[in-house]
Amino acid sequence: MAAWTWRFEKTDGTEVEPAVPLEDFPTQGDAESWIGEHWKALKEGGTDQVRLFEDTTEIYGPMSLHEAEAEAEA
Numbered sequence: 001m002a003a004w005t006w007r008f009e010k011t012d013g014t015e016v017e018p019a020v021p022l023e024d025f026p027t028q029g030d031a032e033s034w035i036g037e038h039w040k041a042l043k044e045g046g047t048d049q050v051r052l053f054e055d056t057t058e059i060y061g062p063m064s065l066h067e068a069e070a071e072a073e074a
Helices: 028-044 065-073
Strands: 004-009 047-053 057-064
Touching: 004 028, 004 057, 028 047, 028 065, 057 065
Parallel strands: none
Antiparallel strands: 004 047, 047 057
16 A cells, blocks of 8 residues: 655755654545645744655655745735
């Protein structure tokens, strides 16, 4: 069974520790729902962008958490 995980990064791609506990997710939808709930805390904790992985395969990214803030304010 595939595990869906996020990688948390600064804008230069350097990996950082997230400000919230790490989780593995059984589906892509679960992972995306989680990031939708926690992006503000992650950004405030020093994460600038995230990448989504299915096991070791990158599905997409980098996705800026700063763009999410701009969209939420619009």
